[in-house]
Amino acid sequence: MNPKVLTTLEYHKIRARLAEFAATSIGKERAESIEPCPDFETVKRLLQATDEAFKVDRLKGGAPFGGIRDVRKALSRARIGSTLGPSELLDIALTIGGGRKLKRFLLAMHENEPIPLLAEAAEPISENRDVEDKIKSCIDDAAEIVDSASPELARIRHELRTSESRARDKLEQMIRTPSIQKMLQDSLITIRGDRYVIPVKQEYRSHFGGMIHDQSASGATLFIEPEAVVALNNKLRELKMQEEREIEKILIMLTGCVAEAADELAVSVEALGELDFVFARAGLARALKATLPIMNDRGFLKLKKGRHPLLNPAAVVPLDVELGNQFSTIIVTGPNTGGKTVSLKTIGLLSLMAMSGLFIPAEEGSQMCVFDAIYADIGDEQSIEQNLSTFSSHLTNIISILKGMTPKSLVLLDELGAGTDPSEGSALAIAMLEYIHQIGCRIVATTHYSELKAYAFERKGVINASMEFDVQTLSPTYRLLVGVPGRSNAFAIAERLGLPRPILEMARGRVDEDDKRVETMIASLEANRATSEAERRKAEQQRAEAERLRAQLEEEREKFREQRDKLLAKAEQEAKSAVANARKEADEVIRELRRLAMEERGAVKEHKLIEAKRRLDQAAPELRDKRDASRASAKKAEAIGVGDEVRVVSLGQKGHVVEMAGDGEATVQLGILKMKVGKSDLELVGRAPAAKPAQTASASVKRSRDENVRTELDLRGSNLEEAIIETDRFLDESFLNGFGQVYVIHGKGTGVLRAGLQDYFRRHKHVKSYRLGNYGEGGAGVTVVELK
Structure with missing residues (x-):
C-alpha cells in the first residue's frame, strides 16, 4: 500500500x-x-x-x-x-x-x-518449567542472587557477614572511647572503597595509624582506616571477590540453560x-464500539451508519453508502465545508481498517471489500519550491494513480478538475472518470462542476450523490444522500441573507432554462427523498414497537410457562404424597386381611372383606376435575329404580337396587350382602334391562346378565393377596349374573399362585367344583371353576 x-x-x-x-x-x-x-x-x-x-x-x-x-x-x-x-x-x-x-x-x-x-x-x-524454576531458585523478585543459589555462595556470604560484623564491632569500640571521640568529626562508621573507615579531624591525623582513603571537600575531615581493622577489611575484600566469582559461575550456568x-x-x-x-x-x-464487517472479494462495499474513527462519536454524522453493486462510481456534489472530504476519508480509512483485521465503527451487517490497492487524491498539495499549482499537484497525483490502478482498486478523488478553467476542468474530469470507470475500479469523487451531474445521470453504473444542506439554517447537515445531485443553493442563501430582490431577479434571468429545469428536478428529488426518509423512519418506529411488543409477549409466555411448570411440579408432589399414603393404607389393609385369615382360618366374613375393600378404594387418590364432579352430581340427581346398577359412594362398591323405600332409602344387593343405603349416597351406573314378570310377590329381583361382565379373569403378574381379592369380586359378580362356569387364568409359573387359588376355591361358598383346563382351554395355566 x-x-x-x-x-x-x-x-x-x-x-x-x-x-x-x-x-x-x-x-x-x-x-x-x-x-x-x-x-x-x-x-x-x-x-x-x-x-x-x-x-x-x-x-x-x-x-x-x-x-x-x-x-x-x-x-x-x-x-x-x-x-x-x-x-x-x-x-x-x-x-x-x-x-x-x-x-x-x-x-x-x-x-x-x-x-x-x-x-x-x-x-x-x-x-x-525447568528453566523457569532454575532461574527463580537462584534469583529473587528484586533481581538479586539468593544465598541458596549454591552451597559455596551460602558459605561465602556467611563468612562475609561474620567479618563485617567483626569490623563494625571493632570500630564501634573505638568511636565510643572518650579519648578518640574528640578526634572524630562525627561518631559514625562509613565506607570508602568497600573498606570501613571513620571520619577524623585533620589536626589529629598524626594520632592515628592506618590508611587515608578520602577527605572532605574542605579538607577538614579525613576518612581513615585504622590499623586495627586493616586485616579485617582485607578479609572482607577477599570474600567479596570470592562472592563475585561464585555469582559469575551461577550466571554462566543459568545462561547456558537459557541458551539450550x-x-x-x-x-x-x-x-x-x-x-x-x-x-x-x-x-x-x-x-x-466497532463491529465485525462482512468481507467479500467482488468489489462490493456497503456501510451502514459508518463513522470516522478519529472524530468525536457524539458529533459525527453516520454515513450510509453502497458501492460496487448497481453502480461502481459515485460523484458527490455539494457546498464547501459540507462534509464531502470527510466522507471520502471515512470510506478509505474504514476500508484500510477492515483489510488490517480491525473491526469498523459501523452497524452490524456492514460489508467491506478487499482491494489490491487504495488510491487517494485528497487536499491541496501545491508547492512553491517545485513550481506546482493546485491544478498541477492534483494532476500529478492522478497520473500516478492512473498508472498503478487495477480493476480491483479503490480510487478516491477530491475536487476533481479543480484549479483551472471550469469548462476545461469539467471536460478533463469527465474524461478521467470515464477512463477509470471503464477499467472497472470503484470510484468515489467529489466535484463542484454541474456538468458531472449530467454525466452521472446519463452514464450506466455511475450515480449522483450530495451532501445535504439545510437552507433554513444556512448550514450543512453532513449527511450523504446517494441518488440525489447537489444544488448550489446560491440564490436561496443570498435571499435569506437579505440580498435585494431586483439583483436576485436579474441573476435568475441570466440562468439558462436547462439549468433551471435541473435545479427544479433536484429540488423535486430532494422533496421525494425527504418524504421517503420520513416514511422509512415511521416504518422503523413501528417495527421497533412490534419488536418490543413481541418481546413483551414472549416474556409473558415465559412467565406463564414457569408458573405452569411450578403448578405441575406441585401437583406431581401432591400426587406422589397421595399415592404414598394410599400404599401405606393398602399395606395396613393387607396386613389386617392376613391377620384375619390366620385367626379365622381363611373363613373371613363377607362384611369384613367389604370393609377392607372400602378402605382400599378410599385410600386411592381421586384426581377428578370439575367436569367429573358435575357429571357425578347429575347422575345422583337422576331417578334410581329397582334393578338399576348403582355405586355406593361411601363404600366405593357397585351393586343393584333390590327395593326402593319411601323414606329416602334403598335396599342394595352388594355381592351376597343386602344393606339399606340413603339415596343421596347412590350413584347411577347403569339402567336395569326389562325384567321378566315376577312368579311370586315375595321373590327377590334377580339381576340379568351384564354384557360387560366377562367369564374369565386374568391374574398373571399378580401376587396371591391381590389375586384372592380380585377372584372374590369376580366370583361374586359371576354368581349374580348366573354363570355356571368361569375361567381363572393364573399362568403356569412356579405354581404358587395356582396352589393358593385352588386352596381358596376349596373353601369358597359359591364354588361347586374346580379343575385344571383341558387341552385348548389353557392347560395347567387355567383353572375352570364351576359355580353353584
Missing part, C-alpha cells in the same frame, strides 16, 4: 491508537507496524482472530498478559555465549511463567467457547507478541 495514501487517510493515527491497547512492548511494536493486507483469505483469518479475542474480552474481561517481557535481545546474547545479568534472567523466567498462564487460560476457554485461531496461536508457547532453550523461547515470545497484538485489536474495537 502506498505510504503517501496511508498518510493522507490518517492511517498512522489508527496505528497509534491501536498501540495504546497493547499490554506488552512486543504487541505495541506490532501494532505500530500494522499494514493493510490485499489477500482475501488472510484478511478473513485476521478478522476471525479479532472476533475470537473480542469474545474472550466480552466473556472474561480480557486475557492475562502479566509478567511477559520482550526478551528477544537477551535470547540472542545467550545464543552467542554472552553472560546474562540477573535482571535479564528474571525477565526470561517471568515471561515463561506469564506465557504458560496465558496458554492455559486460552486452552481452557477453548473447551467451553470455541476460539480455534487463538488456541492455535497459543500452541507454540513454551511451558519450559533459546530457539524454543524465541518462538514462544513471537507467539506471545502475536496474541497481544490480536487482543489489542479487540480492545480498539471495544473502545470504538
